[in-house]
Amino acid sequence: MRPEVLNALFAPITAMTGIGPKQEKLFRFLLGRDETPRIVDLLLHLPASVIDRRQRPKINEAEIGAMVTLEVIVERHRPPPPGRSRAPHLVYCADDTGTVILTYFRTYPGQIEKLLPEGEKRYVSGTTQLFDGMLQMTHPDRVVDEEGFAKLTGIDAVYPLTQGLAITALRKAIAQALTKLPDLPEWIGADVLRRCKFPSFADALQRVHVPQELTDILPDGPFWSRLAYDELLAGQLALALVRAQLRRPAGDRNAGDGALRRKIIDALPYALTPSQQQASAAIADDLTQPVRMLRLLQGDVGSGKTVVALLAAAAVAEVGKQTALMAPTEILARQHVKTIAPLAERAGLTVAILTGREKGRERKDILARLESGEIDFLVGTHALIQDDVIFKSLALAVVDEQHRFGVRERLALTNKGNAVDVLVLSATPIPRTLVLTYFGDMDISELREKPAGRQPIETRTFSASRLQEIIDGVGRAVDSGKLIYWIVPLVEESEMDGPKLTNAEERFESLQQRFGDKVGLVHGRMRGPEKDAAMARFAAGETQILVATTVVEVGVDVPAATIMVIENAERFGLAQLHQLRGRIGRGSETSTCLLLYREPLGEIAKKRLTVIKDSTDGFRIAEEDLKLRGEGDVLGTRQSGLPGYRIARSEVHAQLITQARDEALRIMKDNPKLTGERGEALRCLLYLYERDEAISLLGAG
Ligand code: ADP
Ligand code: MG
DSSP: OOOGGGTTTTSBGGGSTTOOHHHHHHHHHHHTOSSOOBHHHHHTOOOSEEEEOOOOOOGGGOOTTOEEEEEEEEEEEEOOOTTOTTSOEEEEEEETTEEEEEEEOSOOTTHHHHHSOTTOEEEEEEEEEEETTEEEEESOSEEEOHHHHHHOOSEEEEOOOOTTOOHHHHHHHHHHHHHTOOOOOOOSOHHHHHHHTOOOHHHHHHHHHSOSSGGGGOTTSHHHHHHHHHHHHHHHHHHHHHHHHHTSBOOOOOOOOSHHHHHHHHHOSSOOOHHHHHHHHHHHHHHHSSBOOEEEEEEOTTSOHHHHHHHHHHHHHTTTOEEEEEOSSHHHHHHHHHHHHHHHHHTTOOEEEESTTOOHHHHHHHHHHHHHTOOSEEEESGGGGSTTOOOSSEEEEEEETGGGSOHHHHHHHHTTSSSOEEEEEESSOOOHHHHHHHHOSOEEEEEOSOOTTOOOEEEEEEEGGGHHHHHHHHHHHHHTTOEEEEEOOOOOTTOSSOOOTHHHHHHHHHHHHHHGGGEEEEOTTSOHHHHHHHHHHHHTTSSSEEEEOGGGSSSOOOTTEEEEEETTGGGSOHHHHHHHHTTSSOSSSOEEEEEEEOSSOOHHHHHHHHHHHHOOOHHHHHHHHHHHHOHHHHTTOOOSSOTTOSSOOHHHHHHHHHHHHHHHHHHHHHOTTOOHHHHHHHHHHHHHTTOTHHHHHHHOO
């Protein structure tokens, strides 16, 4: 139940005066809501910038092209002559230093006369211009009388708008919404309030919407920061509540005596790196605790996450339970099986794969073996979460490339067992702040060092005008037996506007003309077996050049490939370039990555290419990516701002994210049921930022 004190804020905006059905529709659109927006939605729609109207010169001092506010007497009107409605309506105004002409186009008869009655004093605010030697102002943004002027601060908030909605209408609605703000209890702890010098929630909202100083609306200023902190605290508290629920004792211990793990380690053709050992130990420890594991295994491409996941599965199999590994693409799922199966089988583990490609009898057979418990480790795509996939005893869910899956898919998988332990693999090193915002306080293992014997990758950039040189170079590499990826940008499988395979296919054909059947092609629109065949021919060296789209982005492992050409590199994001480049440098030979860009190169694109040229450290690249593109892109969602957050921004409020996390943890320790006065206040906060699903968990358990 929503605290009563919030009712006024959750009233529909149509309850306010002056908001009819037409405006309601515009506000829905503006605020991105399917239903009628509430007053709180309006209040949390924060300004994008401000206009400074405080410059108040005399007419003869007014700077041309500047935003000014003039105090004038209205002298006379010159409406458009009859029959010439296109001509402007002119209003001559003056002060004791000169004359200014206000011009209005397309007005209703009488409208301007009413706004600016002859002989009266008005304050007009707008941008000045010089026309025919006269000072003019076209469509002043504000015209107010003495009384109206007294209410203005001289600084106006400017908001993101939607077509059809006037800024004045939005300002009016927000001003009215501000009057509905109830007296809310303080939910931030006294120590944090003091340390951060936060104003109250009400003051913060008031000042952001009605700024007194230009700096009042800065995201890193006290007012915006207070609101961002509230939002982050609500998010962190909700995550902590969910996690406390997930972490309830599972009762089960999901790791055995280590016998199977030892067999696998003995069968490995290499030694585990120290960070692989640490990660495996941490996971084994989690698995033996009688609480659920929630661990993120982060490691750059090629850092060897798969074997860590396999060891976790072996631990689970030691107690006769099952593991599922869900990968985002079919190629990746098959790749995993290829790495995993030979090692697993040496230890007597039964591995199977289930994707959209396993059908009919084959699928039935897999499902039967899964339900009987014969299969220890099932690898697949989201085919795994179909209803008829039933495990005998699923104990561990490994989710690869997590951010490609929604929360719903993750839950669907973990719901196939009882208190399933969760291990998330991420090859996109996620900056700590983002891990916190999205996954909450997960345990994290990082694979920092690359497996021994890896050679560095040399990266160079070229203008596309040098394509011929590059092709000649590729020719020499082919002659000396090297394997080359040739990447063209494309258009993912989900792209709406139809197949646009010209890039890949054109390049394939042009390279074929020169290199004949040494060239292969793989792209997302090929059928599974075709893709596999093309990959297999390349891995076996039958084709030496593989023209590919980003389907080779994740997980594909052909250690003998040592050269990668990326066409239109400027069109890829940093994370993507890094992922792609991770396909080479996997063997013992030096690798080279050639980035071709089309000119002219934009500022951001240039910076991106420089970052990728100078660094192979995925964590550094992710941080740079965050700076250059906004955090949405790091997670591949292509939006700016923190998805799911309206006010907080990770680049500005990183510090606050950690503080909010700490405060949430303290609350969970001191007052896990959110009781008493503080508890009530925190419930208000959760409702305000719509994290109230978390409150329902308080009732359970
Ligand atoms: P990731 O999934 O982290 O990108 P993989 O698990 O696919 O990386 O591993 C990449 C390659 O490195 C595989 O061929 C794997 O066999 C190999 N590998 C993994 N760990 C080691 C190690 N400790 N030493 C040498 N090679 C390793
Ligand atoms: Mg991998």
